[in-house]
Every structure is written in C-alpha cells, then in structure tokens.
Amino acid sequence: MEDDKLQLGIKGGSPAVIHASGELNYRNCDSLSTLIRDALGGDVSAVELALGELDFIDSSGLRILVTAAQEARKLGRSLNIISLTPQLSHMLDVSGFRRLFDDVAAPPSRAEIPAAVPSPAAKSYYFEAPADLAACQGARDGVCNFAAGAGLSSLDLADIKLAVGEAISNAVRHGTCGGEAIQIQCEIEGERLQVMLKYPSAAFDFQGIPAPDVGLLSEGGMGIYFMKLVMDAVNYEFKDGIAVLTLEKRIRKSRRPQRGAEQP
Numbered sequence: 001m002e003d004d005k006l007q008l009g010i011k012g013g014s015p016a017v018i019h020a021s022g023e024l025n026y027r028n029c030d031s032l033s034t035l036i037r038d039a040l041g042g043d044v045s046a047v048e049l050a051l052g053e054l055d056f057i058d059s060s061g062l063r064i065l066v067t068a069a070q071e072a073r074k075l076g077r078s079l080n081i082i083s084l085t086p087q088l089s090h091m092l093d094v095s096g097f098r099r100l101f102d103d104v105a106a107p108p109s110r111a112e113i114p115a116a117v118p119s120p121a122a123k124s125y126y127f128e129a130p131a132d133l134a135a136c137q138g139a140r141d142g143v144c145n146f147a148a149g150a151g152l153s154s155l156d157l158a159d160i161k162l163a164v165g166e167a168i169s170n171a172v173r174h175g176t177c178g179g180e181a182i183q184i185q186c187e188i189e190g191e192r193l194q195v196m197l198k199y200p201s202a203a204f205d206f207q208g209i210p211a212p213d214v215g216l217l218s219e220g221g222m223g224i225y226f227m228k229l230v231m232d233a234v235n236y237e238f239k240d241g242i243a244v245l246t247l248e249k250r251i252r253k254s255r256r257p258q259r260g261a262e263q264p
Contacts, residue, residue: 008035015046015080021053024061026169027133032061036068040077046102047072052083056137058165059222062091069100078102087158094229122149123188128181131199133172139184140165146186147193150251159230160195163247166223167197175201175243193249201243206236 006028011017016039020032039047049065051057065081072079080103084092089107092098125146129139143164144157152160171182183198209224227234233248 006031008032010035010039014044015048015078016042016044017048017050017082019050019053021055023055023137024051024057024064025136025165026058026060026173029061029064033064033068036064036079037071040068040072040075040079044077046078046080048080048082050083051081051088052085054085054088056140056161056165057085057088057091058162058169059226062088062095062097063222066097066100069102072102081105086155087162090155090158090230091162091226095226122146125186126184128183129168130181131172133169136165136168136172139168139182143184143186143195147249150188150193152193152249152251156249156252160193160247160249163227163231163234164195164197166227167245167247170223171197171199171201171243171245175199188251191251193251195247195249197243197245197247199243200241201238202241203238203243204236206234 006020006022006024008031009019011019018032018035018039024032036047036049069079079101081088081101082103082105084105084107086107089104092101092104098104125142127139127142129135129142140161144161147157147160168182180200185196185198187194187196206224211225224234227247231247232250233246235246237244237246
C-alpha cells in the first residue's frame with residue numbers, strides 16, 4: 001500500500017508556524033491550503049512554513065504554496081518558508097516562484113535519494129502501473145531506482161521523480177478512462193536516460209500549453225510545464241487513441257570527492 005500521507009501541525013502565536021511532513025501532492029494539498037488560509041485570516045502579521053521534512057512535493061502542492069503567497073500579500077501578511085528540501089528549493093528556482101515569498105530559507109545540502117536499484121548494470125526496465133493515483137509513488141520510485149543505477153546526481157533523480165509523477169498523475173486524471181494499466185519503459189543509451197509511458201488518451205496540443213500565469217494559477221498545465229522545466233526533452237505522440245509520452249534526461253553523473261580531498 002502506497003504511503004503518501006501528509007502530516008500537518010501548527011504552532012499558534014505571531015508568527016504562526018505551520019509544519020508539514022510526508023508527501024504533498026494532488027490528493028492532499030487542499031488540507032495544507034485550508035490551514036494556511038485560516039492562519040492568514042487570524043490575528044497574525046506573518047505565517048511561517050516549515051517544509052524541510054516533506055518527502056516529495058508535486059506541481060499541485062507548489063501551486064497551493066504560490067496561491068497562499070499571493071493571498072498573504074493581498075491581506076498585508078508575510079508568508080515565509082523557514083525550512084525546505086532541496087527538491088522544493090529547486091522547483092522554486094526553475095519556475096521563478098521564489099520571488100513571490102517574503103523570505104525563503106537556504107536549502108540543506110543535497111541529500112542522496114535512497115534507492116534499491118533493480119540491477120546496477122541494467123540498461124532497460126519495463127513495468128506496468130495501475131491507472132490509479134495511489135500508484136504514482138510506487139511508479140516514481142521504480143523509475144528512480146532504475147535511474148540511480150546510472151549514477152545520476154540526487155538533484156537529477158529528484159527531477160526525474162517529479163516529471164514521472166506528473167506524467168502518471170496526468171495519465172490517470174485525463175486518460176486511461178477504461179482503467180487500463182500504464183506501460184512504462186526505461187532505457188539507458190550512452191549518456192541519456194529515456195522514460196516512455198504508454199496509455200489510452202485523447203490527443204491534445206501539449207506544445208500549445210502556456211507557462212502558468214502567476215496572477216491566475218490554475219490546475220491545468222502545471223504538470224506538463226514542470227516536466228519541460230526539469231527534463232531535457234518531453235514529447236507526446238498520439239495514434240489510435242493511445243498516447244506515448246517520452247521523457248529524456250542527460251546523465252550527469254554525481255561526483256564524489258576523492259578520499260582526503262577538500263570538500264567545497
């Protein structure tokens with residue numbers, strides 16, 4: 001059973017401090033949105049978010065945070081992020097959303113993503129994921145476990161995890177209407193990792209999806225936007241009611257300092 005539980009807590013006072021741990025995703029982000037909104041509506045000058053213990057955050061979770069930052073400004077309140085993960089820091093940077101918050105803490109040093117690799121020498125990996133949002137975590141981890149065998153950096157693995165999660169979420173929510181499984185094929189060719197997802201879907205113009213309007217953030221399009229931001233290539237092909245999504249990432253291997261070498 002997948003575990004994507006989100007644990008929330010709040011410490012009253014001014015500023016109010018909201019602590020979140022676990023996974024912040026499409027299925028549970030509304031609960032954090034409600035907690036932030038209630039805190040901003042209270043007798044406080046600022047609300048602080050402690051997000052350093054989040055295991056993962058998807059585009060829906062980030063949208064909730066950005067929307068809350070906009071609401072805080074309208075109310076004349078400050079919304080600060082006092083702790084965050086390397087993944088969230090990276091998402092704020094590549095999207096340009098960091099500037100919307102009054103203050104954002106520096107991220108901790110990049111932590112290695114633990115992974116049980118199917119085989120360090122494997123060049124291909126195929127599996128099927130149920131057409132269910134609850135299966136997103138397992139599918140993401142399966143791809144990341146395989147990719148870790150190629151020696152990718154922890155930040156690149158986090159990018160792959162985000163992109164695959166967004167792809168599967170979109171497939172479940174907007175395709176696979178008959179409940180068919182999502183076919184996932186991973187390949188390593190030279191200095192390139194390719195992840196291919198195949199599932200039933202109506203055709204759509206993925207190239208025409210615009211970048212999110214910061215002034216009016218909507219749910220639609222955020223996932224594909226982030227896929228394009230964090231992967232080196234994203235392409236959809238449609239034929240006979242089937243979508244084939246190809247994600248590519250150049251393999252920039254993590255460098256480990258030699259014994260005795262000075263750490264930067």
